[in-house]
Amino acid sequence: xxxxxxxxxxxxxxxxxxxxxxxxxxxxxxxxxxxxxxxxxxxxxxxxxxxxxxxxxxxxxxxxxxxxxxxxxxxxxxxxxxxxxxxxxxxxxxxxxxxxxxxxxxxxxxxxxxxxxxxxxxxxxxxxxxxxxxxxxxxxxxxxxxxxxxxxxxxxxxxxxxxxxxxxxxxxxxxxxxxxxxxxxxxxxxxxxxxxxxxxxxxxxxxxx
Numbered sequence: 001x002x003x004x005x006x007x008x009x010x011x012x013x014x015x016x017x018x019x020x021x022x023x024x025x026x027x028x029x030x031x032x033x034x035x036x037x038x039x040x041x042x043x044x045x046x047x048x049x050x051x052x053x054x055x056x057x058x059x060x061x062x063x064x065x066x067x068x069x070x071x072x073x074x075x076x077x078x079x080x081x082x083x084x085x086x087x088x089x090x091x092x093x094x095x096x097x098x099x100x101x102x103x104x105x106x107x108x109x110x111x112x113x114x115x116x117x118x119x120x121x122x123x124x125x126x127x128x129x130x131x132x133x134x135x136x137x138x139x140x141x142x143x144x145x146x147x148x149x150x151x152x153x154x155x156x157x158x159x160x161x162x163x164x165x166x167x168x169x170x171x172x173x174x175x176x177x178x179x180x181x182x183x184x185x186x187x188x189x190x191x192x193x194x195x196x197x198x199x200x201x202x203x204x205x206x207x208x209x
Contacts, residue, residue: 002172005202006030006157007195008063008181009040013050015190020056022196024203027177030061030084034071039188040181044074051079061105067096076100084130090121103127105157109134110142116150123154130179133160147174164198169205178202 004027010016011031019025031047032040042050051060059081064071066087084105085093097104106126108118111134119129131150133142141161150156158171159179168178184194 002168002175002178002202002205004028004177005198006061006177006179007184007198008032008061008159008179009038009185010190011040011042011046011050012190013053015192015195016050016053018192019195019199020053020058022199024199025056025058026199026202028059028061028082028179029055030063030179030181033062033064033075034067035063035065047075048078055079059103063107072096072100082127086132090125093122094125097125105130107132110146110160113146116146119150119154123151128155128157128177130157130159131175132158132179144171144174150174164194164201168201172205 006028007019007026008030009032010019010029016029019029031042032038033042033047035041060079061082061084062075062080063084064086080102082103082105083096084107085096086107093104093106104126105128106122107130108115109132110116116131122129131147144158156175157177157179158175162178162180163183164180171178180198184190184198
């Protein structure tokens with residue numbers, strides 16, 4: 001059952017304010033914190049300013065790819081509720097979680113069942129497991145049927161070329177949280193009209209369940 005939504009790759013104050021003040025805000029908002037190849041990457045000084053906003057009940061997520069100590073130390077006092085970690089071993093995930101006293105979303109990039117099964121190494125460490133397509137910011141899709149037999153004992157987030165106007169109900173049996181970024185953009189910029197459609201759609205699904 002879809003219980004929540006994450007809008008990822010927010011990088012400007014206008015969009016952030018719109019999402020937070022929407023009648024049906026998402027559960028999570030993600031910020032690309034250290035992956036400079038992404039067009040959605042937010043420089044540290046700008047990030048500090050963005051995060052000064054009253055986030056109300058929304059959880060802010062720092063999205064990082066194999067973060068080094070330098071960036072972890074730099075952001076440790078910012079208002080993040082979760083670190084979303086790509087390419088981090090279970091051992092290092094545990095170290096980061098305990099050192100910074102932060103909730104963890106472990107992001108696994110998926111091509112086949114072997115990739116899916118990696119979640120078993122993280123399920124006792126991470127608060128949420130994200131199943132994403134390969135390609136990081138390029139948001140490649142994958143066969144979501146690969147998640148059919150993943151244990152319901154873990155909280156599952158799903159990403160990977162999911163469109164804001166998809167029939168999101170079809171993900172209800174395999175995910176608790178939908179994670180969307182690229183499809184909410186027009187010409188590479190977050191599109192408030194698409195965000196509005198998505199937020200209303202997810203609210204409708206949640207109310208029908």
